[in-house]
Amino acid sequence: MKSTINIIGSGFSSLAASCYLAKAGFEVTIFEKNSTIGGRARQLIKDGFTFDIGPTWYWMPDVFERFFSDFNKKPSDYYTLEKLNPAYSVYFGKDDYITIEDTLEKIKLAFDKEEPGSSKKLQKFIDTAKNNYDIAIKDLVYNPGVSPLELITPATIKKINQFFSTIKKDVRKEFKNERLVKILEFPVLFLGAKPSDTPSFYSFMNYADFGLGTFHPKKGMYQVILAMEHLAKELGVNIKVNAPVESILIENKEAKGLVSNGTNYYSDIVVSGADYHHTETLIDSSLRQYSESYWEKKTFAPSSLLFYVGFDKKLENVNHHTLFFDVDFDVHAKAIYDNPKWPKDPLFYASFPSITDDNAAPEGKEAGIFLIPLAPGLEDTPELRSEYFDKIINRFEHLTSQDVKKSIIFKESFCINDFINDYNSYKGNAYGMANTLLQTAFLRPKIKSKKVNNLFFTGQLTVPGPGVPPSLISGKLVADLVTKHHSILV
Known part of the structure; x- marks a missing residue:
């Protein structure tokens, strides 16, 4: 008889875990509280428009390829990828922007145009970033975070100084042009911390950006979720939606299943891909590994205010991904990390998937996604949302020299x-816990519970x-880890 596993949540980490565990x-x-799967990567479909609610950037295609290859599949078996050119553009003022194209050689030309001679420094920076990428993505990140020794390899020993310097220091040591600095500091924002708090080693994100490029799955990021669902079901995974989990069943400090919609579902092992902090509220406080004060002291990645907008016309002077860095990043960052409050003048990001993808909007119309990074835990009211939409849409009109407010459907x-x-x-965090030096690898919340046997965690709050x-x-x-643990038990 097969051993049984109940998984809480159906985001990327839960779906990936389900595939590997079924294969084993x-x-x-899987128990998903919402009516559709995908966790944060769900869709909004309205009036012929289709929006990815969550992630909109497809970076590191090799990681997706490695996942599917573990099942003798390829991403192209399920969805079609398009490399974006341009990858994105960055606005610094009215009609003033830098475009990042699809190859490093083209990007070097853009850098030289902005700061003569900077392409040589960029090549050197990206060479280091690629070396870090090879070490990190092909080796380090596939460790389970159970021991500090995972970080000690011949390759990382040579890089030890990069764990104690920061991206901000490294970038500003080489580049003086503030616009280029902002572009080079941008990718680490995906790691959830300020460049001044992100170890230099994480420059591998710059290689992901300039070296590998930015892609778009036809019909949107949700196609990746559907691909993983298809694979999971092929492997025999059962998925329940509208199935919130009320508690985890524990006997003698051992997980025995979970309760969903008032029904007990017994299993040999429980894996949670839901929010780590929330998952521990589903068990008795004496069995929780991390106290409220532990979570309170951690540096969390931002939350976000997002808008999904249908326009009745095609927009001008924007690309699929467009960043608006026309205000002071440091001031906005302080409002996120140092003194949490609603930023007076926020940076924001906009995505227009319908520029690339006919599926995103009816013909002649545009789908727009706008994102403002915010500190988690702030007051959130309809009035604040409305106020901040007006702030960014007014700036958007000014910076891109077009009227759009009257075109909002x-x-x-x-x-x-x-x-x-x-x-x-x-x-209400959007991205999990930031990857700062003291929140990296074995210093993140553990995959395996130290207090409850057969209870495991996955997702953005762990490694x-x-x-x-x-x-x-x-x-x-x-x-x-589950497979190894179970093989010892049996």
Whole structure:
């Protein structure tokens, strides 16, 4: 008889874990509280428009390829990828922007145009970033975070100084042009911390950006979720939606299953891909590994105020991904990390998937996604959402030299309260726990519970950290640990 596993949540990490565990011979059931799968990577479909509610950037294609290859599959078996050119553009003022194209050689030309001679420094920086990427993505991040020794390899010993310097120091040591600095500091924002708090080693994100490029799955990021669902079901995984988990069943400090919609579902092992903090509220306080003060002291990645907007015309002077860095980043960052409050003048990001993808909007119309990074735990009201939409849409019109407000068919918003309600997210964070030096690898919350046997965790609050590729990896890590643990028991 097969051993059974119940998994809480159906985001990237849970789906990945379910595939690996089913392949290893377990009988796996996923419990998803919402009516559709995907966790933060769900869709909004309205009036012929289709929006990815969560992640919109497809970076590190090799991680996706590695995941599917573990099952003798390829991403192209399920969805079509398009490399974006340009990858994105960055606005610094009215009609003033830098475009990042699809190859390093083209990007070097853009750098030289901005700061003559900077392309040589960029090549050197990216060479280091690529070396870090090879060490990190091919080796380090596939460790389960159980021991400090995982970080000690011949390659990392040579890089030891990079764990004690920061991205901000490294970038500003080489580049003086503030616009280029902002572009080079941008990728580490995906790791959830300020460049001044992110170890230099994480420059591998710059290689992901300039070296590998930015992609778009045709019909949106949700196609990756559907691909993983298809694979999971092929492997025999059972998925239940509208199945919130009320508690985890524990006997003699051992997980025995869970309770969903008032029904007990027994299993040999429980894996949670839900918010780590929330998952521990499903068990008795004496069995929780981490106190409220532990979570309170941690550096969390931002939350977000998101708007999904349908426009009745095609927009001008924007690319699929467009960043608006026309205000002071440091001031906005302080409002997120140092003195949490609503930023007076926020940076923001906009995505227009319908520029690339006909599926995103009816013909002649545009789908727009706008994102403002915010500190988790802030007050979230309809009035604040409305005020901040007006702030960014006014700036958007000014910076891109076009009128768009009269062309809005509808707008939907998603913010801190929604992250809490829909995902049980701690303080409404959007990206998990930041990858700072003291929150890296073995210093993150553990995959395996120290207090409850047969209870495991996966996702952005444990290893390797925030982001879609790390979530895929996290699913593999928990599956490997479960399989190893179970083989010892039997």
